[in-house]
Amino acid sequence: MSTLSIATAKEVFDLLRDDLAAIEREFAEQSASPVSVITEIAQYLIAGGGKRIRPLLLLLSAKALGCESESRIKLGAVVEMLHTATLVHDDIIDEADTRRGRPSSNTTWGNSKCVLAGDWLYMQAFHTALEERNFRVLDLLISLTQQMVEGELLQMQKLGHLINEEEYFDLIYRKTACLFKVSMQLGAAITHASDETDSQLGEYGRNLGLAFQIIDDVLDLTASEDVLGKPVASDLREGKATLAVIHALERGTGADREAIRKVLADRSFENVSHPQILEILNRHGSIDYAMDTACAYAEAARLSIADLPETEAKRALLWVPGFVTSRDR
Amino acid sequence: MSTLSIATAKEVFDLLRDDLAAIEREFAEQSASPVSVITEIAQYLIAGGGKRIRPLLLLLSAKALGCESESRIKLGAVVEMLHTATLVHDDIIDEADTRRGRPSSNTTWGNSKCVLAGDWLYMQAFHTALEERNFRVLDLLISLTQQMVEGELLQMQKLGHLINEEEYFDLIYRKTACLFKVSMQLGAAITHASDETDSQLGEYGRNLGLAFQIIDDVLDLTASEDVLGKPVASDLREGKATLAVIHALERGTGADREAIRKVLADRSFENVSHPQILEILNRHGSIDYAMDTACAYAEAARLSIADLPETEAKRALLWVPGFVTSRDR
Numbered sequence: 001m002s003t004l005s006i007a008t009a010k011e012v013f014d015l016l017r018d019d020l021a022a023i024e025r026e027f028a029e030q031s032a033s034p035v036s037v038i039t040e041i042a043q044y045l046i047a048g049g050g051k052r053i054r055p056l057l058l059l060l061s062a063k064a065l066g067c068e069s070e071s072r073i074k075l076g077a078v079v080e081m082l083h084t085a086t087l088v089h090d091d092i093i094d095e096a097d098t099r100r101g102r103p104s105s106n107t108t109w110g111n112s113k114c115v116l117a118g119d120w121l122y123m124q125a126f127h128t129a130l131e132e133r134n135f136r137v138l139d140l141l142i143s144l145t146q147q148m149v150e151g152e153l154l155q156m157q158k159l160g161h162l163i164n165e166e167e168y169f170d171l172i173y174r175k176t177a178c179l180f181k182v183s184m185q186l187g188a189a190i191t192h193a194s195d196e197t198d199s200q201l202g203e204y205g206r207n208l209g210l211a212f213q214i215i216d217d218v219l220d221l222t223a224s225e226d227v228l229g230k231p232v233a234s235d236l237r238e239g240k241a242t243l244a245v246i247h248a249l250e251r252g253t254g255a256d257r258e259a260i261r262k263v264l265a266d267r268s269f270e271n272v273s274h275p276q277i278l279e280i281l282n283r284h285g286s287i288d289y290a291m292d293t294a295c296a297y298a299e300a301a302r303l304s305i306a307d308l309p310e311t312e313a314k315r316a317l318l319w320v321p322g323f324v325t326s327r328d329r
Numbered sequence: 330m331s332t333l334s335i336a337t338a339k340e341v342f343d344l345l346r347d348d349l350a351a352i353e354r355e356f357a358e359q360s361a362s363p364v365s366v367i368t369e370i371a372q373y374l375i376a377g378g379g380k381r382i383r384p385l386l387l388l389l390s391a392k393a394l395g396c397e398s399e400s401r402i403k404l405g406a407v408v409e410m411l412h413t414a415t416l417v418h419d420d421i422i423d424e425a426d427t428r429r430g431r432p433s434s435n436t437t438w439g440n441s442k443c444v445l446a447g448d449w450l451y452m453q454a455f456h457t458a459l460e461e462r463n464f465r466v467l468d469l470l471i472s473l474t475q476q477m478v479e480g481e482l483l484q485m486q487k488l489g490h491l492i493n494e495e496e497y498f499d500l501i502y503r504k505t506a507c508l509f510k511v512s513m514q515l516g517a518a519i520t521h522a523s524d525e526t527d528s529q530l531g532e533y534g535r536n537l538g539l540a541f542q543i544i545d546d547v548l549d550l551t552a553s554e555d556v557l558g559k560p561v562a563s564d565l566r567e568g569k570a571t572l573a574v575i576h577a578l579e580r581g582t583g584a585d586r587e588a589i590r591k592v593l594a595d596r597s598f599e600n601v602s603h604p605q606i607l608e609i610l611n612r613h614g615s616i617d618y619a620m621d622t623a624c625a626y627a628e629a630a631r632l633s634i635a636d637l638p639e640t641e642a643k644r645a646l647l648w649v650p651g652f653v654t655s656r657d658r
Binding site for chain 2: 126130152
């Protein structure tokens, strides 16, 4: 694929600046509840930032199909709100202390309020989506949410255990790629695009989401706490085996396997250190393997949208996968 | 109102037997998830029973308007599923040990899985409702769920504090009456009834729901643990002031007020005993006051549907309020 067709970060930002600002306003507006503690928690989460990559995908998908309607702003806020709702409940489940370098909401408000705040954010997202009066939009969002919730439960069941690549890909599809896919498909839904276009955009989102999560999981293993804004190797410490670890498990010596198995079962580096694990991963080329896999999905994402008409939005969509695979946090 | 127009329990049961059995089957079917732990939790909750009063209201509302479509079965299961979802999350929040005389789901499966199981039940309810392809149905359900979640948060903020009657009625509306109202309105929504009929049925549900919850709160104070299937006076022990208690607070001596305030603040009968509180409530006629108020709402429910055509379903709806106010559990 020619790099000539790929935009730059500045071009993408210029293209979406106004829309992203409108989504921030919409998101803030939608988070206002008659119950003050909900508004407090929601605004804390908004202020925490986040990459806003899901709304960005929705905007580019809609733009690539020529949509300029207000729906793209509303639904951009909806996908970010759904994402935020899942984070609130996930932080309770993972007993997380921090999120994006700040105390997690459950640390500040307690589990009980956060269960309800998460519920409320889900409902508010559906409430806004319902105003679109588009059944396809609702089908996508409800089915997505169920898949994400099921994924989180599957994840819990597998904590501390060795899993294979197939299980890993199912988990990261549900955790991340599914929402990326739906964000893209919502662009198709509000422009009433053909099934073929819907499917191409969906494939783009799925491939990109898989790349995104593989990179996230690699960074968790290799980045420093300063850069990441959370403790390193928290996946291993929560008993989660990710792609590089699975690769090393399948290729490692008996001692390597045992070291990894120990960390996952202990959920700590008490008996085997973090550097020891990194040494095993590097010796088997497992980090490179995970990076290469992410890059292959990123390329697959670009190929998924080859048939789209040549627009600025398409150029931006061709840029996103490279941005996702080259990030350091 | 003439008692001649009021049905008997047997008549109501005969009228709804097949539909209620169909709802049980539908509810069980809807609770099947590809993730086994969700199905386990859901089936545990179904087996726990419950009065199924919300589906019963929906069936009677639909029948009173001549509806015989499958929608009444689907949505009957939906309202019970939404109710169940709220119970799962409430049990986490209240740190409940038992529910309907059995260990609560959080005791058996832990909070984390129950947060997600509750999320899943919400989504499954919406998923089924969405199949109706009726925006009014979705508007009612989403707005309902938000009001219930907000109510639970308001409840948390008021725990341990003295509240007035207005606050109490807002809380029990959100906790119970709102879902009773929507159950009735869903009958109107699937028969595309007039706004006037929708509003009369909604009023019936609201009044009945208020009566139901006031009785529930009285039983919590006065019934025995054997009959109730849960510890007595658990509201006071959770710091919740209910109608009879609010009545006594407004009429009691300084010492009475102080005794009640102490129990609410302590969230235990360590310093003031349960019999002492009952003596205060009885001395001020507070239990009778709460019962009379419930009966007045029950009568208001009957009056709300005076304009409905005379049908078996209407006769049954006229019977329900008396059943609700005379129950002992």
